[in-house]
Amino acid sequence: AQTVTQSQPEMSVQEAETVTLSCTYDTSESNYYLFWYKQPPSRQMILVIRQEAYKQQNATENRFSVNFQKAAKSFSLKISDSQLGDTAMYFCAFRNAGNNRKLIWGLGTSLAVNP
Amino acid sequence: GAVVSQHPSWVICKSGTSVKIECRSLDFQATTMFWYRQFPKQSLMLMATSNEGSKATYEQGVEKDKFLINHASLTLSTLTVTSAHPEDSSFYICSAATGSNQPQHFGDGTRLSIL
Numbered sequence: 718a719q720t721v722t723q724s725q726p727e728m729s730v731q732e733a734e735t736v737t738l739s740c741t742y743d744t745s746e747s748n749y750y751l752f753w754y755k756q757p758p759s760r761q762m763i764l765v766i767r768q769e770a771y772k773q774q775n776a777t778e779n780r781f782s783v784n785f786q787k788a789a790k791s792f793s794l795k796i797s798d799s800q801l802g803d804t805a806m807y808f809c810a811f812r813n814a815g816n817n818r819k820l821i822w823g824l825g826t827s828l829a830v831n832p
Numbered sequence: 833g834a835v836v837s838q839h840p841s842w843v844i845c846k847s848g849t850s851v852k853i854e855c856r857s858l859d860f861q862a863t864t865m866f867w868y869r870q871f872p873k874q875s876l877m878l879m880a881t882s883n884e885g886s887k888a889t890y891e892q893g894v895e896k897d898k899f900l901i902n903h904a905s906l907t908l909s910t911l912t913v914t915s916a917h918p919e920d921s922s923f924y925i926c927s928a929a930t931g932s933n934q935p936q937h938f939g940d941g942t943r944l945s946i947l
Contacts (some may be wrong), residue, residue, distance in 0.1 A: 752935055760923060762876075762938035808875060818864055818929055820936060822875045 719744045721811050723823035730799045731831050737784075738794045738826045740809030746770075748814040751785065751792045756825075757805040765807070768792065770814075799830045835859050836928050838939025846947055847918060853911045853942045855926030861906035862928035866936060867899075870923045882909040916946045 720743045730736035742751070753765040768776045768785050775783050780800075784793045796803055809823040835858040843851055855865055863884050868876040880901050881889045888901035898920075900912040909928075913920050923943050927936040 750933070750935070754938075759940075760870075760925075760943075761940045762925060762927070764935050764937065767935050814933065818936070819866075819878060819881065820876075824875045827873075 719746075719811055719813070719821045721809050721821050721823040723807075723809055723826050725826045726824070727827045727829070729829040729831055730796075732799055732801060734799055735795060735797045736799055736828065738796075738807050738809075738828065740792045740794070740823055742790050742792065742809075742811045742821075744790070744811065744813075746813055750812045750814065751783075752810040752812070752820070753781070753783070753792075753794045754808045754810060755803075755805045756808065757802075762808075766794065796828075801830050801832060804828060804830045834930055834934075834937040836926065836937050836939040838926050838942055840942060841940060842943045842945075844945045844947065845916065848915055849946075851913045851916055851944060853913075853924055853926070853944075855909045855911070855928070855939050857907045857928045860928075860930045862909075862930070863906060865903060865909040865926055865928045867901060867909075867911050868925045868927070870925060870941075872923075876925065879911075884909075913944065916944070918946045920944065921946045 722741045749770045751768045755763045755765045766778045780797045782795045806825045808825045810820040837856045839854045865882040867879045879894045882901050882903040884903045890896045903909040925941040927938045
């Protein structure tokens with residue numbers, strides 16, 4: 718069975734600094750998708766970034782980038798120039814390619830950006 | 833694009849009441865929608881996968897007679913919590929994807945409080 722592990726329950730970072738959130742997963746599949754979702758105190762789930770396993774290039778979205786290491790089954794999220802609005806829960810999620818769209822979720826990392 | 837609207841955002845009602853939550857994809861058609869439950873400071877727990885025109889697929893341990901799901905059109909899925917009791921109090925979130933290889937987009941969630 719696929720699993721997603723986020724080993725950092727809580728993290729903090731100073732405003733304008735860089736922080737990296739870790740995520741590892743376990744699967745026997747070769748083609749799949751990985752996601753980072755953000756859930757601020759408002760509790761809305763917001764897609765931050767996605768990565769397709771068959772693409773070697775790491776995905777980037779403005780200040781957010783990932784370090785995708787397929788062999789190591791690692792998918793970390795780097796937030797550059799952290800802003801107060803980045804304070805949120807961050808969830809890593811996995812999905813197989815194909816018709817089964819069910820997401821497998823990590824337990825989340827609570828990130829606090831301090832002024 | 834890819835906006836998912838969920839209504840109501842907050843509902844408080846007496847024990848024994850049935851509560852209906854709506855999930856609409858506003859600018860796309862969603863053949864599949866997902867219903868999640870989230871306890872405080874925890875990850876999302878998938879309750880069921882809602883398929884347009886067919887019966888929902890429930891996760892193990894989720895009572896299908898308790899949580900009725902209807903997906904009558906490509907833009908609307910509803911979750912009805914029947915005869916709700918205080919233990920059903922939780923945060924419920926729906927999501928939908930625009931296509932088989934697209935990420936899930938989430939509604940803003942419904943906070944359900946049963947007195």
